[in-house]
Amino acid sequence: xxxxxxxxxxxxxxxxxxxxxxxxxxxxxxxxxxxxxxxxxxxxxxxxxxxxxxxxxxxxxxxxxxxxxxxxxxxxxxxxxxxxxxxxxxxxxxxxxxxxxxxxxxxxxxxxxxxxxxxxxxxxxxxxxxxxxxxxxxxxxxxxxxxxxxxxxxxxxxxxxxxx
Amino acid sequence: xxxxxxxxxxxxxxxxxxxxxxxxxxxxxxxxxxxxxxxxxxxxxxxxxxxxxxxxxxxxxxxxxxxxxxxxxxxxxxxxxxxxxxxxxxxxxxxxxxxxxxxxxxxxxxxxxxxxxx
Numbered sequence: 001x002x003x004x005x006x007x008x009x010x011x012x013x014x015x016x017x018x019x020x021x022x023x024x025x026x027x028x029x030x031x032x033x034x035x036x037x038x039x040x041x042x043x044x045x046x047x048x049x050x051x052x053x054x055x056x057x058x059x060x061x062x063x064x065x066x067x068x069x070x071x072x073x074x075x076x077x078x079x080x081x082x083x084x085x086x087x088x089x090x091x092x093x094x095x096x097x098x099x100x101x102x103x104x105x106x107x108x109x110x111x112x113x114x115x116x117x118x119x120x121x122x123x124x125x126x127x128x129x130x131x132x133x134x135x136x137x138x139x140x141x142x143x144x145x146x147x148x149x150x151x152x153x154x155x156x157x158x159x160x161x162x163x164x
Numbered sequence: 165x166x167x168x169x170x171x172x173x174x175x176x177x178x179x180x181x182x183x184x185x186x187x188x189x190x191x192x193x194x195x196x197x198x199x200x201x202x203x204x205x206x207x208x209x210x211x212x213x214x215x216x217x218x219x220x221x222x223x224x225x226x227x228x229x230x231x232x233x234x235x236x237x238x239x240x241x242x243x244x245x246x247x248x249x250x251x252x253x254x255x256x257x258x259x260x261x262x263x264x265x266x267x268x269x270x271x272x273x274x275x276x277x278x279x280x281x282x
Contacts, residue, residue, distance in 0.1 A: 029229050
């Protein structure tokens with residue numbers, strides 16, 4: 001039972017928008033509602049995130065969960081929200097400290113086994129995070145070296161749940 | 165009687181005892197009509213409670229609460245309307261609860277009562 005909040009980036013072409021990801025766990029029957037104009041791929045995140053959390057050895061909350069992507073009227077697409085959705089839910093369920101998520105931008109797709117997969121458009125996403133004033137971004141461990149102009153404090157990761 | 169029915173019946177007895185211990189008054193059990201069955205109908209103060217009981221012997225097929233799907237929840241509401249009509253009652257407050265009963269191979273049953281979930 002609880003509420004947690006973290007951030008993701010929604011890409012529209014090459015323009016990134018900072019998206020607030022809020023998760024609420026309420027008493028009730030198990031269920032996972034995702035609102036805030038997700039496209040089909042993003043909607044499927046419900047199944048990816050569930051499997052990723054369970055296969056990382058963590059408890060999937062057996063409650064009524066609502067995740068909201070804000071601004072709600074902006075169309076959101078793709079799988080790069082997976083990591084933020086998973087962490088917001090884990091925060092709301094108390095498995096991850098809420099304070100650790102509150103100023104974090106998370107970008108990554110999840111495998112069913114809990115691996116973090118890279119997504120296209122990490123650079124414009126990180127750029128959008130910087131422009132929005134965010135200081136910490138979690139991305140998939142890059143296969144290529146980071147461009148020297150990118151002065152972000154980066155947190156490369158391959159399996160975020162295990163690093164906590 | 166099939167094994168699953170015996171387990172289900174036992175779970176309903178456990179759930180009924182749990183509700184009584186929690187201060188509810190049981191009005192009816194296993195009420196049937198053509199649309200289906202309501203496991204327990206009880207009174208909690210001024211509130212009429214329609215209760216679905218789900219019993220599981222393990223987590224192999226998910227938690228008891230996961231077994232209550234959207235379709236089953238909808239049917240509960242229809243059945244409740246029918247019960248109210250047959251009983252000729254008009255009550256101000258109605259609530260839909262689910263009681264999950266887990267009976268592990270060792271140890272006593274674990275009962276969880278979730279109120280107002282449907």
